[in-house]
Amino acid sequence: MLDTNLQTQLKSYLERLTRPVHITAQVDDGEKSQEMLEMLNEITALSNVIGLEVRRDADARRPSFSLNSPGEEISLTFAGLPMGHEFTSLVLALLQVGGHPSKAAPEVIEQVKNLEGDYVFETYFSLSCQNCPDVVQALNLAAVLNPNIKHVAIDGALFQDEVESRQIMSVPTVFLNGQVFDQGRMNLEQIVAKLDTNAGKRDAEKINAKSPFDVLVVGGGPAGAAAAVYAARKGIRTGVAAERFGGQVLDTMAIENFISVTETEGPKMAAALEQHVRHYDVDVMNLQRAEALVPAGDDGLVQVKLANGAVLKSRTVVLSTGARWRQMNVPGENEYRNKGVAYCPHCDGPLFKGKRVAVIGGGNSGVEAAIDLAGIVSHVTLVEFDDKLRADEVLQRKLRSLGNVCVLTSAQTTEVLGDGQKVTGLVYKDRAGGDSHRVELEGIFVQIGLLPNTEWLKGVVDLSPRGEILIDDRGQTNVPGVFAAGDATTVPYKQIIIAMGQGATAALGAFDYLIRSTAPKTTGAVAEAA
Known part of the structure; x- marks a missing residue:
């Protein structure tokens, strides 16, 4: 799982641990569980103060693993494999659980320690999301600092059933005590400001x-x-x-x-x-x-x-x-924001794996988004207001080479459709003929400028x-x-x-x-x- 160079770097970081770290892994017989165990075994081999216990509890998310330290009250869990952008989150969690001090501002750390009440956070992330690590790392640190705070970071692409049942269409999405707490990038200061009403x-x-x-x-x-x-x-x-x-x-x-x-x-x-x-x-x-x-x-x-x-x-x-980001300003857009209407294909694209989506905008950003999404979703409809795409020709050639992309030009999006919970389609007007058309889909990515x-x-x-x-x-x-x-x-x-x-x-x-x-x-x- 971890190449030699990465293992060497990680080993040097783990030398900073000042107390033992205990990893409890929850597995089943699936491929992802085996990958996770392979990664955890490689990590434990790099430090003599890290121990690993493997369990198969039926009521636990699998694959997942929790980090703790003997004598400490820390509830910090990764559900899935924190690779990609989230590997840094794993390294920081190991260091902080192992006693290495955080670089967070002292006054913020003190605020977190003084929070009263019980907080159970669940963060849904995607491995391609550049916004998610800030949230995961902030809540992991909070769980290390305050025993009243529990945090589970969940790979939405791996736990699709939860994503569907909780109607999560944007990452990062954070739940607190079972209710949606917030969506989008947040740092520790912002999270504490929401929890500490006098801040x-x-x-x-x-x-x-x-x-x-x-x-x-x-x-x-x-x-x-x-x-x-x-x-x-x-x-x-x-x-x-x-x-x-x-x-x-x-x-x-x-x-x-x-x-x-x-x-x-x-x-x-x-x-x-x-x-x-x-x-x-x-x-x-x-x-x-x-x-x-x-x-x-x-x-x-x-x-x-x-x-x-x-x-x-x-x-x-x-x-x-x-x-x-500029909005379309059409009926349904605000109602279904983060419920199928999205503005960051890198962040939210994995949540639409195997589904049909649209990209609004034919400039470089729109065409790049359509190309990226085409490798994840079942079909992409690119909708451009002008009579031709405005993206660089090299991007247009790549777009035209993809078999699961349809390009609509001279098309004006007029409405976002939904069932009250999530997006179900969009309506566009043919600017040449004047007719309206409906496209059935599950996601809309808006890329029309600033x-x-x-x-x-x-x-x-x-x-x-x-x-x-x-x-x-x-x-x-x-x-x-x-x-x-x-x-x-x-x-x-x-x-x-x-x-x-x-x-x-x-x-x-x-x-x-x-x-x-x-x-x-x-x-x-x-x-x-x-």
Whole structure:
């Protein structure tokens, strides 16, 4: 199961264990159980403090295995084989159960330890999902830290009966005490914030007590990270308020066009962005959603009001709130979101194995999604509004070579159909003839571009008809002291590398504004740096 190189790496990690780890495996006579046992035997052979017990309890999920340590109360289980993106989750679980400390923030760890009540979490994941490991790892750590928290991570592709009976059509999906808790990417801070109802109030009090910044970056994607680094390197007081650090990069599977990096994955790049920002003296405020921007008054300070009621003040602001997936805005779409309507083929594709699906959109993203899904599902119908596909020709040739893909052009999706629980089909209009047609299917993957996250700026900052922030060549908006960068702006070509360059431009523009400004300084660093 594990190649020599992987075993060597894993062995070096397991040397960090400070207490024994006991693995209890639940198996049957199936092939997957044998694969799981092979993997577990290879792991136990790498460390003399790891033991393995094999059981065949009929009432247990099989194949599955639990991790514990003698004398500890830890309930942490993997149902299935945590390979692919989830192998890191397994390694971290072994380390943490074995006493190796987590890198989570001390205040978050303390929050988890202090949670009262009984929590039984079940997380359904797919091995191809890049969003799932964050959730699995967060809840695994919570189970290690607090004996009142139990967690089972379940491979949805392997336990299809459960997926069907619980009507799971999107991963990660998390159940708490038998009820849906949440869906989509979450980190430990977000999970704790949902469980600890007073966390938001405490955060707001801390934020309100902060001194004004010289540069406040709103958004933590590539543009925001670059702006923060460039501002911090000037020696000025810099803050970042981000709804989720990493932004849309977190939802990106493979990145192969970032110059000097041949290939990487979105979550890995997002982690590197945050690590680089935290290398400097930057006040990072994660899980903070901006709701209003107030231009500077007599005090020369721009205000950013947050969803939790807190207010941040700064001499300059860089807006880098990015963009989100565009919706079709047709009847049934919102009703069946995560019930057959999906936006991430890499994450949710395995849940539709052997089923019929549609992909909406004929650009590169749509055609790539159709190609990927064709290897998993029984049939793909690609629906394109235009009279021809817009994807690169190399992708179109690959698409045309697939026998289980049907392409509809000049087709406008007008409705998502369902039975009240899940998607059953869609309706599209032939734009050439005007006739409506119905397609029977179980899943719809929407890939039709992006919308800028700028609704909260309307009436304050000048926006284009498409809602993008209007900026000049220095990143300056129409509001004095307010700059912008990245996918939320009118800058063409929404690419990571371009967003980073624009973030640097906006930060330098803000610094140039500061050294020419007569407004009261928040620190003496500006004059010194100038």
